[in-house]
Amino acid sequence: MQLYGTDISSRLLLGTAQYPSPAVLRKAIETSRAEIITVSLRRETADGSGAGFWELLKDSGCKVLPNTAGCHSVQEAVVTAQMARELFGTDWIKLEVIGNSDTLQPDVFGLVEAARVLCADGFKVFPYTTDDLVVGEKLLEAGCELLMPWGAPIGSGQGLRNPDALRAMRAHFPDVPLIVDAGIGRPSDATHAMELGMDAVLLNTAVAKAGDPALMAKAMAQAIEAGCNGYIADPMDPRDMAVPSTPTLGMAELI
């Protein structure tokens, strides 16, 4: 899989928030074999005051994808992205512009506007969006080279609320990397996303809040690999009738 020209072999992108401790997080990163970790840049840590935590993640060998989590306006998201570029030395940015503080639903209008500003400024934007096709097109026009549709609201763990829309997205954007971001609760949800032809899955809470985050991280990685292989292998379609799977030729004469 290529994201903005970079070869990435792990299709699991892992968030780094809400773990019981940085030590547990490190273990989860290792067992997940993720190559990309997201780091939330709250405005209050944008001055570098969160360095102690980030220092512990530096030697994980992962590529850092900073995000603009919790930003509610274009201006706020753009400023946060610029701070993140300085702080982490990367032009990758996961762009979140939140439209509703209860559902954490993306404000797709603000998102497109912010994406346009950031892409023009040389950022490689990973936009957290809905499964709306028109919004997807506008984001690509703005300069994004991939899309990150939600599966369900952030942190809800509901799985894929609208798999048909994701299937339509795959068909509509056959050559654009699609990463399901948000809503994954269980490994089967991640498999489901990959079986729909998604290129990768980004998740955080499902691992961080599991009883054993390291084991869940491993399970998610396995589930994603299974779903990916399942999609590539071109699965059979369901049939209405039973079809015997045992050959009839050469049956033993029992009398």
Place this chain on the structure above:
Amino acid sequence: MITIAGAGLAGLASAYELAKRGASVTLFEKAEQPGEGSVARFAGGMLAPFCERESAEEEVITLGGQAADWWSQVTTVTRRGTLVVTPPRDQAELTRFARRTSHFAEVSGQAIAELEPALKGRFERGLYFAEEAHLDPRRALDDLATAVQSLGVEIRFGTSAPPEVDLNCTATAASLPDLRAVRGEMAILHCPEVQLSRVIRLLHPRMPLYLVPRADGLFMIGGTMVESNSDRSPTLRSLTEMMSAAFAIHPAFAEASVVEIGAGLRPAFPDNLPRLVEHDGSLHLNGLYRHGFLLAPALAQQAAHHLLKETCT
């Protein structure tokens, strides 16, 4: 003579353990008053090993089990347990919390009303951790300072420690490898209309809160954990969320006076557990994180054993 840098929670507790074993101890403290420079003054003062196990390692129980008895030697400990509740919409949080913890009883709305009459009709389900306790952190620090002084320990206030000491207990001021600061924010409310006798924890997916009753109609609220070494005043966002959560516990908190707000930096190692570390010629006791009052006694005992070359049992 044993020298200790820092007369905060870890330094005082270690001095107490050392003095009880007959050692002669001197504490150096930059601040002028007991507890003034200690992050522990912003603590909740909960002795809640079983609740903490929800997100911490098993050690919080094994090391924290004797904390209430230890503190009872020097200060007032309120042994009324912890009541964990959640808004009706977030019942799943309570179920998850119950799966991750032990030593509680599931309680109905009626049982909650019997435990805390002020909460009658407010919550349908809860978890009651009867064996847990709490104390008033500032009073406990004062009482502990008095106790160590009466054991003959000298505390030199307003005095920086020499470069090498036997035990360094300077929390986030110590430059130890892998030690980081985790910011916590709190507020103290005055609300004599609400009578609560034990710690209430409100579970919520976004704004979990603990509310600790103190004397004279005061309540401490807290619960934020931010990966930051900034000790500026609490943010509006954190305060708004904490105060909304307090209002969700009881609407009378809407009329509470905000007596104080504060933020502190908790020292933590990567596994969020405290430990003794040899570094630059001193033994360090550090990394108490959010479990200061709970784990300081056990760590202080370990430090005393170590410094007096006793065998750990």
